[in-house]
Amino acid sequence: xxxxxxxxxxxxxxxxxxxxxxxxxxxxxxxxxxxxxxxxxxxxxxxxxxxxxxxxxxxxxxxxxxxxxxxxxxxxxxxxxxxxxxxxxxxxxxxxxxxxxxxxxxxxxxxxxxxxxxxxxxxxxxxxxxxxxxxxxxxxxxxxxxxxxxxxxxxxxxxxxxxxxxxxxxxxxxxxxxxxxxxxxxxxxxxxxxxxxxxxxxxxxxxxxxxxxxxxxxxxxxxxxxxxxxxxxxxxxxxxxxxxxxxxxxxxxxxxxxxxxxxxxxxxxxxxxxxxxxxxxxxxxxxxxxxxxxxxxxxxxxxxxxxxxxx
Amino acid sequence: xxxxxxxxxxxxxxxxxxxxxxxxxxxxxxxxxxxxxxxxxxxxxxxxxxxxxxxxxxxxxxxxxxxxxxxxxxxxxxxxxxxxxxxxxxxxxxxxxxxxxxxxxxxxxxxxxxxxxxxxxxxxxxxxxxxxxxxxxxxxxxxxxxxxxxxxxxxxxxxxxxxxxxxxxxxxxxxxxxxxxxxxxxxxxxxxxxxxxxxxxxxxxxxxxxxxxxxxxxxxxxxxxxxxxxxxxxxxxxxxxxxxxxxxxxxxxxxxxxxxxxxxxxxxxxxxxxxxxxxxxxxxxxxxxxxxxxxxxxxxxxxxxxxxxxxxxxxxxxxxxxxxxxxxxxxxxxxxxxxxxxxxxxxxxxxx
Numbered sequence: 001x002x003x004x005x006x007x008x009x010x011x012x013x014x015x016x017x018x019x020x021x022x023x024x025x026x027x028x029x030x031x032x033x034x035x036x037x038x039x040x041x042x043x044x045x046x047x048x049x050x051x052x053x054x055x056x057x058x059x060x061x062x063x064x065x066x067x068x069x070x071x072x073x074x075x076x077x078x079x080x081x082x083x084x085x086x087x088x089x090x091x092x093x094x095x096x097x098x099x100x101x102x103x104x105x106x107x108x109x110x111x112x113x114x115x116x117x118x119x120x121x122x123x124x125x126x127x128x129x130x131x132x133x134x135x136x137x138x139x140x141x142x143x144x145x146x147x148x149x150x151x152x153x154x155x156x157x158x159x160x161x162x163x164x165x166x167x168x169x170x171x172x173x174x175x176x177x178x179x180x181x182x183x184x185x186x187x188x189x190x191x192x193x194x195x196x197x198x199x200x201x202x203x204x205x206x207x208x209x210x211x212x213x214x215x216x217x218x219x220x221x222x223x224x225x226x227x228x229x230x231x232x233x234x235x236x237x238x239x240x241x242x243x244x245x246x247x248x249x250x251x252x253x254x255x256x257x258x259x260x261x262x263x264x265x266x267x268x269x270x271x272x273x274x275x276x277x278x279x280x281x282x283x284x285x286x287x288x289x290x291x292x293x294x295x296x297x298x299x300x301x302x303x304x305x306x307x308x309x310x311x
Numbered sequence: 312x313x314x315x316x317x318x319x320x321x322x323x324x325x326x327x328x329x330x331x332x333x334x335x336x337x338x339x340x341x342x343x344x345x346x347x348x349x350x351x352x353x354x355x356x357x358x359x360x361x362x363x364x365x366x367x368x369x370x371x372x373x374x375x376x377x378x379x380x381x382x383x384x385x386x387x388x389x390x391x392x393x394x395x396x397x398x399x400x401x402x403x404x405x406x407x408x409x410x411x412x413x414x415x416x417x418x419x420x421x422x423x424x425x426x427x428x429x430x431x432x433x434x435x436x437x438x439x440x441x442x443x444x445x446x447x448x449x450x451x452x453x454x455x456x457x458x459x460x461x462x463x464x465x466x467x468x469x470x471x472x473x474x475x476x477x478x479x480x481x482x483x484x485x486x487x488x489x490x491x492x493x494x495x496x497x498x499x500x501x502x503x504x505x506x507x508x509x510x511x512x513x514x515x516x517x518x519x520x521x522x523x524x525x526x527x528x529x530x531x532x533x534x535x536x537x538x539x540x541x542x543x544x545x546x547x548x549x550x551x552x553x554x555x556x557x558x559x560x561x562x563x564x565x566x567x568x569x570x571x572x573x574x575x576x577x578x579x580x581x582x583x584x585x586x587x588x589x590x591x592x593x594x595x596x597x598x599x600x601x602x603x604x605x606x607x608x609x610x611x612x613x614x615x616x617x618x619x620x621x622x623x624x625x626x627x628x629x630x631x632x633x634x635x636x637x638x639x640x641x642x643x644x645x646x647x648x649x650x651x652x653x654x655x656x657x658x659x660x661x662x663x
Contacts (some may be wrong), residue, residue, distance in 0.1 A: 217413075221425050
């Protein structure tokens, strides 16, 4: 009978011959076995350190900040008094100088974001679709180069650029123009320079992933260049633009050193916090919640737009 | 199917003019000559195929007509108008791309509507024409889906609808069926042909599939190395190839030369004999033939392919396609066989 014969031919080899190939069980093996049997131990091993860092150091200090925002100070000694009050928040909302500073900072952050996007889109298009691989590599290095230099070096070089009688003045003088000088404009330009790579890289990557023939199809169907940019490129770039803007917007919102170097008399949230951090820590803490709330709101809107699906 | 609104545009008034006229058209990419100076006229309402192996320049010619590339030399006329230097959006031609190039962020209806919007067609008419185009491709139910939710065949049809909805003078198709599996491809071939007949628009169809070109086209231009080898009806190309390349590229054939050709045709010129014209049996009065040994016998489905070594010519082989049930359809390897074919089945082929 055939089935019987087959079953005899596939009888496994005797067990003893297999034994030597089995690895010896050391401590590592036993730990592996324990981890294999207890899923929660594996999870603890993976997340223990990150959670400690995130929970204690990061969220912990944030929580302290938020608690401080509800405290008050002794106006003579600047000593913090842990007594609950809404006063700091009502001061931010009612004192015109604070309110204006908050709005101005948001405006500057938006302007920086728009400026970055306006530069990144044509550059990304050129890099991804037109440039030769060689030129592309050099441009990619050029864009990311600012990230290699120290923050203070870059800000200080912009301070020199905008200075009275500085390079920008010298460059514009023959055209009968003068530089913006220190102020909000200089601040927007400096911040846009600082955070540009965070916008340019995602936009360039997104352009690379758009097939060439979509542009050809648009032209074929009657689309002139601008129409194609608005109807095809921008909708497909939206996720990249939003991702990039999260960086440019939130980094601009939190910056205060650039404002001190090139902002002239321009006050931003950061400078107000910096000047209050010793005199009136609770007010500084309360003011620090403003950018946090704005960024949370921004992320919420970005999430609603569906742009964060890839994160 | 209602296709009245999608039909050949204003060009049909200029009946006598060719739909497309290429004169001395050439294109080089650096030192590479993709297209050598070629002349070609494509008639109004014709289903015209550009056939050739990859890298033969057929797609470049299509892209030159569409305006995606500008020619190095020569002129392009569409219905009598010189469009040599015009941008794609200034030419009354539309393209069905090889991988469809549907806009991924737009629904099927919005994709089809895109061109109409750009041409400033009023909203109400747009909706009607989109509905009509989707009706034409028999997919009215998928109007609100995104391209990513469609099958390959559906995408192909949507690309066709998107291009045809603009009622171009000429529709350019760049290997549109290349990505489909065999069954779907054959079904789409029939549909393409039907749609072309209904709308009456000139179709210029790029393909490397000779069978596809032969079944679909009114006329075919065979390309090789940037040059047109031959232009003609499928019958012309198949029965009377003008060059060795065309004879070899379209279908399988017995290319006879040297002593064998001399023995069979009486001349040692290069000549071609299609395997399906060879039958098994003794030659009749108007026929010629040869005896030999079956060196290979393969079942092909519709019949049997015999590889025969003719007596006295051991270095040559002859292919014969024997239909199922015909004499010799059961011959096996090693058997003796007598082959016969009509005298006019052998024709000389100019050497390249």
